[in-house]
Amino acid sequence: MKQVVEHQSDVLVIGSGAAGLTLALHLAEKSKVILLSKGPLSEGSTYYAQGGIASVFDEGDTIESHVADTLVAGAGLCDEPVVKFTAENAKAAMQWLINCGVAFDKEEVPAGSNVEAPYHLTREGGHSHRRILHAADATGKEVQVTLQDQARNHPNIRVLERYNAIDLITTRKLSLPGNRVLGAYIWNRDEEHVETVKARFVALATGGSSKVYQYTSNPDIASGDGIAMAWRSGCRVANMEFNQFHPTCLYHADARNFLLTEALRGEGAFLRRPDSSRFMPDFDERAELAPRDIVARAIDYEMKRLGSDCVYLDITHKPADFVIKHFPTIYKRCLELGIDITKEPIPVVPAAHYTCGGVMTDLHGQTDLNGLYAIGEVAYTGLHGANRLASNSLLECLVFARAAAEDIESQLGKIPMPGTLPAWDESQVSNSDEEVVIAHNWHELRLFMWDYVGIVRSDKRLERALRRCVMLQQEIQEYYSNFRVSNNLLELRNLVQVAELIIRCAMERKESRGLHYNIDHPNKDASPKPTILQPD
Numbered sequence: 361m362k363q364v365v366e367h368q369s370d371v372l373v374i375g376s377g378a379a380g381l382t383l384a385l386h387l388a389e390k391s392k393v394i395l396l397s398k399g400p401l402s403e404g405s406t407y408y409a410q411g412g413i414a415s416v417f418d419e420g421d422t423i424e425s426h427v428a429d430t431l432v433a434g435a436g437l438c439d440e441p442v443v444k445f446t447a448e449n450a451k452a453a454m455q456w457l458i459n460c461g462v463a464f465d466k467e468e469v470p471a472g473s474n475v476e477a478p479y480h481l482t483r484e485g486g487h488s489h490r491r492i493l494h495a496a497d498a499t500g501k502e503v504q505v506t507l508q509d510q511a512r513n514h515p516n517i518r519v520l521e522r523y524n525a526i527d528l529i530t531t532r533k534l535s536l537p538g539n540r541v542l543g544a545y546i547w548n549r550d551e552e553h554v555e556t557v558k559a560r561f562v563a564l565a566t567g568g569s570s571k572v573y574q575y576t577s578n579p580d581i582a583s584g585d586g587i588a589m590a591w592r593s594g595c596r597v598a599n600m601e602f603n604q605f606h607p608t609c610l611y612h613a614d615a616r617n618f619l620l621t622e623a624l625r626g627e628g629a630f631l632r633r634p635d636s637s638r639f640m641p642d643f644d645e646r647a648e649l650a651p652r653d654i655v656a657r658a659i660d661y662e663m664k665r666l667g668s669d670c671v672y673l674d675i676t677h678k679p680a681d682f683v684i685k686h687f688p689t690i691y692k693r694c695l696e697l698g699i700d701i702t703k704e705p706i707p708v709v710p711a712a713h714y715t716c717g718g719v720m721t722d723l724h725g726q727t728d729l730n731g732l733y734a735i736g737e738v739a740y741t742g743l744h745g746a747n748r749l750a751s752n753s754l755l756e757c758l759v760f761a762r763a764a765a766e767d768i769e770s771q772l773g774k775i776p777m778p779g780t781l782p783a784w785d786e787s788q789v790s791n792s793d794e795e796v797v798i799a800h801n802w803h804e805l806r807l808f809m810w811d812y813v814g815i816v817r818s819d820k821r822l823e824r825a826l827r828r829c830v831m832l833q834q835e836i837q838e839y840y841s842n843f844r845v846s847n848n849l850l851e852l853r854n855l856v857q858v859a860e861l862i863i864r865c866a867m868e869r870k871e872s873r874g875l876h877y878n879i880d881h882p883n884k885d886a887s888p889k890p891t892i893l894q895p896d
Contacts, residue, residue: 364783365555369394372557374525375565377406379736379757381507386765388516397521398581401508409500410621412492414751415450421489423447433486433651434745435874442742446759453758462506464493484622484750486651492751497687522549524850528593540730542778554784560775561731568715568737569858574810576712577609577619583851584858586738590719595728598740598892599717601865602875606713607655611670622750629675653747653875656710660815672705716744725764735760746874798848819880826863832856865891
């Protein structure tokens with residue numbers, strides 16, 4: 361029998377991307393932190409983020425303009441005070457990153473000049489100004505590597521890699537007074553054993569749930585774990601119907617989730633049909649710089665109308681040295697696949713990219729459960745509304761991680777460490793020899809979510825999806841109750857829960873707005889509201 365393992369920390373941070381790392385580093389000055397990573401520390405959406413981070417750095421730009429652009433992209437569902445809070449705190453968050461050593465690109469200045477080079481700012485769809493700070497086309501990697509190196513070397517941060525969070529432990533689940541989080545059960549993937557963490561505070565920084573779809577730009581870890589765990593612990597979720605499909609994911613058999621940054625279109629790339637004609641001017645006066653929901657629907661429409669497998673993104677009219685300098689990662693990867701983007705257009709398709717809804721929080725990242733915080737893509741703050749503005753995602757991670765850290769620090773001395781928590785009970789379960797069942801259910805879930813709850817929806821499609829989802833939930837719950845946990849089982853359990861939340865939110869919204877387009881309800885409501893779900 362394996363020994364019971366119980367870890368202890370002031371704060372347990374579940375997730376190791378920009379949100380989790382930023383929170384851990386801010387907290388580590390005054391408290392002990394355990395940072396949990398499902399895979400290697402770098403294996404999250406942050407690492408793969410190409411475009412950049414939105415912040416007002418140019419003298420001709422204003423915070424008011426950033427707010428206005430975000431509200432327009434959010435299609436009437438943004439929480440305006442949250443948008444203002446984020447935009448107002450953006451520059452301080454960026455300065456913190458710069459102080460940490462993140463090297464954003466700068467403009468070239470004449471040799472021997474005493475003038476400090478300003479940052480090179482790019483523009484992306486939905487922005488009225490150039491305000492995107494970036495590190496070539498690998499901004500996320502620069503941020504991730506810089507912050508994770510600091511976290512690994514910090515004496516107050518203990519990193520646990522290759523651990524899945526299974527479920528939160530709360531006073532209510534233990535039939536104790538109050539409604540507070542006490543820690544979590546975690547699965548050691550290397551030892552294949554469940555361990556316990558007790559903590560004064562827990563923060564979910566687990567990212568989104570785009571792996572619920574067949575085609576996604578996200579890494580494999582994006583399985584909605586934090587959203588599902590929070591829901592099972594009694595937290596409300598909101599706006600789960602708004603899943604952003606990135607318009608331009610590389611269409612290639614050997615690179616199914618390689619993203620082609622929005623900055624390509626920001627720097628002049630055109631979208632073309634297979635016959636080389638442009639089509640975005642037919643859909644929106646902003647053409648290729650329209651918000652992502654409009655561009656993704658236009659591509660989806662053209663592909664279905666023409667019966668084509670993809671459309672094409674063309675930047676060949678720009679000088680080759682310009683393309684290679686600004687997009688070295690994309691140029692190199694495409695070249696490895698036999699595509700020279702300086703000479704030929706790139707085949708692209710839309711792919712599930714970003715979860716705009718999530719666990720409901722306040723301006724400090726606090727959820728409905730005392731002591732539980734949610735930051736980054738896992739959270740619904742009200743910032744993104746019905747559609748996220750490009751390059752506001754990493755910004756949200758940074759701003760709300762800092763706000764959560766300040767809120768947690770203000771309470772640290774008041775909250776005692778929980779006592780010994782009950783160990784995970786594996787006495788009634790056995791090892792499974794039916795992994796094929798998980799694989800089959802996994803494929804079925806992602807396929808019907810893509811077909812029925814994708815870029816374009818209908819009432820009938822949503823009803824079909826819900827019926828299939830409920831059947832899968834029953835099968836998976838029976839499987840979960842009888843067999844020892846595994847990575848695939850834990851992720852599938854969470855994904856099918858998140859799928860239900862997405863479908864239920866989509867069924868409640870009787871209109872088309874932003875990322876949610878239902879052919880049976882094509883018009884917008886005059887007084888839109890967030891879609892909020894409350895656990896039973």
